[in-house]
Amino acid sequence: MKLLLIEDNSTIASQLVTFFEGLGWAVDYAAAGRQGVELARGAVFDVLVLDLNLPDMDGLEVCQTLKAELDYNLPVLMLTARDAFADKASGYGQGADDYVTKPCDLRELKLRCEALGRRHQLHKTSEIRLGDLTLATKSQEAWREDVPLKLTQIGFRILLELAGAYPGAVTRSQLMHSLWGDDPPDSDALRSHIYSLRNALDKPFAKPMLKTLPNVGYRLVCDET
Helix, strand or coil: CEEEEECCCHHHHHHHHHHHHHCCCEEEEECCHHHHHHHHHHCCCCEEEECCCCCCCCHHHHHHHHHHHCCCCCCEEEEECCCCHHHHHHHHHCCCCEEEECCCCHHHHHHHHHHHHHHHHHCCCCEEEECCEEEECCCCEEEECCEECCCCHHHHHHHHHHHHHCCCCEEHHHHHHHHHCCCCCCHHHHHHHHHHHHHHHCCCCCCCCEEEECCCEEEECCCCC
């Protein structure tokens, strides 16, 4: 995982760099917006963790600039003390992929960065193969044993998240956040989409691929697992 951190608070930045490097991640750090933009222009990163309150260039402007200029989609996680809905709406409106308010649990920050990083890796390829399952990321189509699967848009997104985590699991809370952000519907909505996905992915075939992990979430299983 290669991460770019843009944060002007030296205490918070030091804490985050120490935490991320302790995970074995490579971290580039900038204390100001323009410096961060230059770093982003000169290398390819899996995730950008971006503060909004920067001394020279607002984080929203940094996000907008990079989303417009870079020739790849750099996932942006905004990490800020601004917790009003209007601030979140502005962040997502400028292209942010996730939004976390300070103070935050570093373990949650790790999970969200990993989810964004997986999505970034998946979007680099047009086709994903897991056993007899094939996903076409561009057209959002899927096949199992060369049989087309009738998936809803949300069903495909769930399947893509599970493929990105394979052979690991995705928790219910991770799925709900990925699908609906910080304003998810009630838990029955996810249960309904999982039911529909299971009907399309597993019901017509001899072996199920979608496994429920009680009190945890879901994972995909293939013949080798």
